[in-house]
Amino acid sequence: MNFSFLTKYWQxxxxxxxxxxxxxxxxxxxxxxxxxxxxxxxxxxxxxxxxVATAYIEFIRGTPLLVQLFIIYYGLQAIGIRFPDSPWISxxxxxxxxxxxxxxxxxxxxxxxxVGEIFRxxxxxxxxxxxxxxxxxxxxxxxxxxxxxIPQAIRNILPALGNEFIVVIKxxxxxxxxxxxxxxxxxxxxxxxxxxxxxxxxxxxxxxxLMTFPLSKLLAHVERRMRAGD
Amino acid sequence: xxxxxDLRKSFGKLPVLNGxxxxxxxxxxxxxxxxxxxxxxxxxxxxxxxxxxxxxxVIFEGxxxxxxxxxxxxxxxxxGMVFQLFNLFPHMTVLENVTLAPRxxxxxxxxxxxxxxxxxxxxxxxxxxxxxYPSQLSGGQKQRIAIVRALAMQPDVMLFDEPTSALDPExxxxxxxxxxxxxxxxxxxxxxxxxxxFAREVGTRVLFMDExxxxxxxxxxxxxxxxxxxxxxxxxxxxx
Numbered sequence: 001m002n003f004s005f006l007t008k009y010w011q012x013x014x015x016x017x018x019x020x021x022x023x024x025x026x027x028x029x030x031x032x033x034x035x036x037x038x039x040x041x042x043x044x045x046x047x048x049x050x051x052v053a054t055a056y057i058e059f060i061r062g063t064p065l066l067v068q069l070f071i072i073y074y075g076l077q078a079i080g081i082r083f084p085d086s087p088w089i090s091x092x093x094x095x096x097x098x099x100x101x102x103x104x105x106x107x108x109x110x111x112x113x114x115v116g117e118i119f120r121x122x123x124x125x126x127x128x129x130x131x132x133x134x135x136x137x138x139x140x141x142x143x144x145x146x147x148x149x150i151p152q153a154i155r156n157i158l159p160a161l162g163n164e165f166i167v168v169i170k171x172x173x174x175x176x177x178x179x180x181x182x183x184x185x186x187x188x189x190x191x192x193x194x195x196x197x198x199x200x201x202x203x204x205x206x207x208x209x210l211m212t213f214p215l216s217k218l219l220a221h222v223e224r225r226m227r228a229g230d
Numbered sequence: 231x232x233x234x235x236d237l238r239k240s241f242g243k244l245p246v247l248n249g250x251x252x253x254x255x256x257x258x259x260x261x262x263x264x265x266x267x268x269x270x271x272x273x274x275x276x277x278x279x280x281x282x283x284x285x286x287x288v289i290f291e292g293x294x295x296x297x298x299x300x301x302x303x304x305x306x307x308x309x310g311m312v313f314q315l316f317n318l319f320p321h322m323t324v325l326e327n328v329t330l331a332p333r334x335x336x337x338x339x340x341x342x343x344x345x346x347x348x349x350x351x352x353x354x355x356x357x358x359x360x361x362x363y364p365s366q367l368s369g370g371q372k373q374r375i376a377i378v379r380a381l382a383m384q385p386d387v388m389l390f391d392e393p394t395s396a397l398d399p400e401x402x403x404x405x406x407x408x409x410x411x412x413x414x415x416x417x418x419x420x421x422x423x424x425x426x427x428f429a430r431e432v433g434t435r436v437l438f439m440d441e442x443x444x445x446x447x448x449x450x451x452x453x454x455x456x457x458x459x460x461x462x463x464x465x466x467x468x469x470x
Contacts, residue, residue: 132313132317133313134319136309137331137335137380147330148319151321
């Protein structure tokens with residue numbers, strides 16, 4: 001084992017980790033937005049909305065993330081759809097913004113399907129009497145959802161949602177394939193530069209673990225405290 | 231105040247209400263009694279359309295609320311409802327439970343809604359619980375808060391769906407006392423209950439439901455004293 005490459009390349013890891021976190025945070029934010037929308041559609045009275053949401057969720061969950069990434073990255077470009085490039089933002093994040101957005105959007109679209117199911121289950125787990133009480137006071141359906149149902153649903157699903165965040169951090173490594181300079185990409189660059197096949201990736205794995213492990217500990221803590229509050 | 235015309239409800243193929251025509255007048259305390267499965271709760275829940283009737287009409291304050299095309303929420307604000315299982319909002323304090331709807335729907339300020347809530351909480355003897363969460367309250371306290379929450383909307387009528395059925399026996403009294411006071415103040419009330427003493431003492435009118443119909447109704451002394459319907463007699467013999 002020879003880790004001397006770290007003295008020369010440690011900054012690669014730092015930048016890669018920063019980009020991975022940025023990617024995961026944006027993807028989760030985007031995915032959560034999609035997820036809430038999908039959950040509300042799936043619980044809607046209107047059959048077409050339910051159908052679209054169900055089809056989306058089933059299709060996304062039933063196809064590989066890598067295929068989805070290639071469809072978004074290569075496929076959409078081929079038919080003339082391209083995410084707007086911004087030299088200013090590209091410079092700020094040290095990555096090609098258009099490529100970066102392909103990654104964020106793919107991960108968000110993918111995660112949204114899973115988050116949608118998490119939200120749907122969380123909303124359905126809220127006691128039916130809660131909606132009835134809210135409606136009996138004269139609250140419109142939307143207000144009852146916002147004020148009464150969704151806050152309780154979020155409490156129910158916080159652990160599952162946190163877990164999804166961890167999954168996204170790990171799965172985001174796949175975007176290295178389209179050249180987004182995330183942690184995986186940087187580790188692979190070091191591997192190529194140093195001709196060391198093993199140690200650079202070992203360090204990357206350790207950094208991924210250092211991101212996900214405290215997060216899962218934090219989640220367990222939050223979960224325990226929430227249960228104590230009930 | 232509330233009138234129903236040939237109100238019917240079935241769950242799938244199971245008929246629950248078989249055409250109820252009745253009228254609840256202002257200031258009346260109507261108590262609905264009857265065996266389980268007779269449709270009492272369903273009937274009550276049809277009055278504010280928490281349960282959509284299969285057919286028939288509900289007229290509230292002169293308006294047919296079963297007809298499409300008007301804002302049901304506005305009418306519901308005038309009909310308070312108290313549930314068997316309280317249905318307090320567990321993620322909010324008692325004060326937030328009581329003030330949420332008045333703030334959002336009646337346009338009260340935080341201060342106004344709080345003052346009004348404290349007056350009501352004091353009336354049920356729970357002002358010191360304003361900052362507590364529902365999980366910290368006993369069943370009787372929860373139900374008293376649920377009554378206050380409904381009252382905070384200043385309803386014209388209060389619907390009670392078996393308000394004491396989920397309570398430990400020693401807590402039934404405190405909830406019934408609140409309801410008695412409410413009746414004494416002249417609130418229009420429709421109460422589904424198994425508390426025969428309450429029906430007799432507080433009710434101005436008792437309705438006996440059986441198989442989705444109102445089999446018999448009258449003032450409590452009449453209905454309990456000399457019931458005419460054999461089904462009423464049989465039921466009263468069992469519960470009294």
